Amino acid sequence: xxxxxxxxxxxxxxxxxxxxxxxxxxxxxxxxxxxxxxxxxxxxxxxxxxxxxxxxxxxxxxxxxxxxxxxxxxxxxxxxxxxxxxxxxxxxxxxxxxxxxxxxxxxxxxxxxxxxxxxxxxxxxxxxxxxxxxxxxxxxxxxxxxxxxxxx
Amino acid sequence: xxxxxxxxxxxxxxxxxxxxxxxxxxxxxxxxxxxxxxxxxxxxxxxxxxxxxxxxxxxxxxxxxxxxxxxxxxxxxxxxxxxxxxxxxxxxxxxxxxxxxxxxxxxxxxxxxxxxxxxxxxxxxxxxxxxxxxxxxxxxxxxxxxxxxxxx
DNA sequence: TCTATATAGATGCAGTTGCATCGATAATCG
DNA sequence: CGATTATCGATGCAACTGCATCTATATAGA
Numbered sequence: 266x267x268x269x270x271x272x273x274x275x276x277x278x279x280x281x282x283x284x285x286x287x288x289x290x291x292x293x294x295x296x297x298x299x300x301x302x303x304x305x306x307x308x309x310x311x312x313x314x315x316x317x318x319x320x321x322x323x324x325x326x327x328x329x330x331x332x333x334x335x336x337x338x339x340x341x342x343x344x345x346x347x348x349x350x351x352x353x354x355x356x357x358x359x360x361x362x363x364x365x366x367x368x369x370x371x372x373x374x375x376x377x378x379x380x381x382x383x384x385x386x387x388x389x390x391x392x393x394x395x396x397x398x399x400x401x402x403x404x405x406x407x408x409x410x411x412x413x414x415x416x417x
Numbered sequence: 418x419x420x421x422x423x424x425x426x427x428x429x430x431x432x433x434x435x436x437x438x439x440x441x442x443x444x445x446x447x448x449x450x451x452x453x454x455x456x457x458x459x460x461x462x463x464x465x466x467x468x469x470x471x472x473x474x475x476x477x478x479x480x481x482x483x484x485x486x487x488x489x490x491x492x493x494x495x496x497x498x499x500x501x502x503x504x505x506x507x508x509x510x511x512x513x514x515x516x517x518x519x520x521x522x523x524x525x526x527x528x529x530x531x532x533x534x535x536x537x538x539x540x541x542x543x544x545x546x547x548x549x550x551x552x553x554x555x556x557x558x559x560x561x562x563x564x565x566x567x568x569x
Numbered sequence: 570t571c572t573a574t575a576t577a578g579a580t581g582c583a584g585t586t587g588c589a590t591c592g593a594t595a596a597t598c599g
Numbered sequence: 600c601g602a603t604t605a606t607c608g609a610t611g612c613a614a615c616t617g618c619a620t621c622t623a624t625a626t627a628g629a
Contacts, residue, residue: 269540269541269544269545270536270537270540271536271537271540272536272537272539272540272543272544273540273544273549273552275549275552275553275556276539276540276543276544276547276549276552277536277539278552278553278556279543279547279552279553279555279556279559280442280539280542280543282555282556282559282560282563283435283438283439283442283543283555283559284439284442284443285485285563286435286559286562286563287435287436287439287440288439288485289485289563289564290432290435290436290562290564291436293564324577325577325578326576326577326578333437333440333441335616335617336577336578336579337578337579337580337616337617337618338615338616338617339578340577340578340579340580341579341580341615341616343578344579360576360577360624360625361577361623361624361625362576362577362578362622362623362624362625363576363577363578363624364577364578384422384423384424384429385422385423385424387424387428387429387432388421388422388423388424388425388428389421390432390562390564391424391428391431391432391435391562392421392424392425392428393421394561394562395428395431395558395561395562397425397427397428399558399561400425400427400428400430400431401427401430401431402554402558403431403434403435403555403558403559404427404430404431404434406547406551406554406555406558407431407434407435407438407555408434409546409547409551410438410442410542410543410546410547411434411437411438411441412441412442412445412542476607477607477608478606478607478608487586487587488607488608488609489586489587489588489608489609489610490585490586490587491608492608492609492610493585493586493609493610495608496609512594512595512606512607513593513594513595513607514593514594514595514606514607514608515594515606515607515608516607516608570629571628571629572627572628572629573626573627573628573629574625574626574627574628575624575625575626575627576623576624576625576626577622577623577624577625578621578622578623578624579620579621579622579623580619580620580621580622581618581619581620581621582617582618582619582620583616583617583618584615584616584617584618585614585615585616585617586613586614586615586616587612587613587614587615588611588612588613588614589610589611589612590609590610590611591608591609591610591611592607592608592609592610593606593607593608593609594605594606594607594608595604595605595606595607596603596604596605596606597602597603597604597605598601598602598603598604599600599601599602599603
């Protein structure tokens with residue numbers, strides 16, 4: 266197992282399915298959002314984190330940690346969200362470099378409408394295809410593939 | 418289970434992990450290729466299919482079916498591969514609209530060098546973290562999420 | 570304190586993707 | 600056969616991504 270450089274057939278197959286299925290499901294849910302004239306999934310991810318963070322908001326670098334988006338990606342995504350009035354940027358007192366991002370009422374409303382569609386996609390695409398037990402098994406296996414391999 | 422529009426917590430968690438882990442692993446393997454000054458994963462997917470197809474080659478629409486890339490994506494990807502001398506486009510006799518794509522020797526060589534890096538990524542990122550039994554379980558669960566739910 | 574280094578976030582530029590559409594050939598149907 | 604419709608693949612354009620770099624502020628070190 267140590268220092269192995271050539272993957273087993275089982276590893277190759279699992280990898281291929283992981284890549285293929287995740288891309289397919291992502292596209293499907295993106296399409297569902299588009300069909301409802303809603304913004305893309307990336308917007309949801311950010312709005313979700315900001316909604317959970319509450320009135321205190323989050324710093325952009327915290328969003329980067331949570332969403333795993335690249336720095337420049339967050340920077341421009343936040344610019345678009347701000348232009349749409351879904352978030353607001355607040356100067357932060359104790360660090361002149363930074364800012365705090367807070368979700369607006371309109372942002373919460375957009376997130377709510379996105380979830381109606383996105384949640385349905387999840388329910389249809391995975392919830393209706395695997396039992397909760399199987400889903401837990403899947404989560405556990407995927408959890409062991411995270412990098413760095415975290416605890417929860 | 419029928420017509421459910423709201424996903425269970427287990428479904429949400431599995432979905433989130435699937436999206437997050439697959440993106441993370443994809444990025445890691447892309448980075449490994451970049452570090453070796455090799456082309457991106459999408460090139461590998463196409464070269465792989467073409468190598469398996471042999472001398473007969475494949476039509477672009479067959480590549481679309483196999484790789485799930487969008488039509489315009491394949492069209493431009495093939496243009497880049499051809500510009501790099503990794504594939505060649507052949508007029509096909511019985512269909513004036515179409516063409517056949519065949520991998521070149523250089524294409525095979527590039528694919529081989531990519532696999533050395535890509536295969537190692539797979540071995541390290543999933544092969545070293547899950548047993549073959551667990552990998553088979555994972556493959557089976559993912560298989561049930563495919564759309565349309567195929568047989569094998 | 571003054572300088573060097575590190576961190577937060579923005580941005581110019583080139584390459585890629587997504588969308589819509591187009592041109593060309595094939596297949597279908599009256 | 601002739602007209603309509605479908606399929607194959609390419610492409611103009613706008614949006615987005617990745618990379619490198621930049622500005623500004625904060626921190627560390629001599």
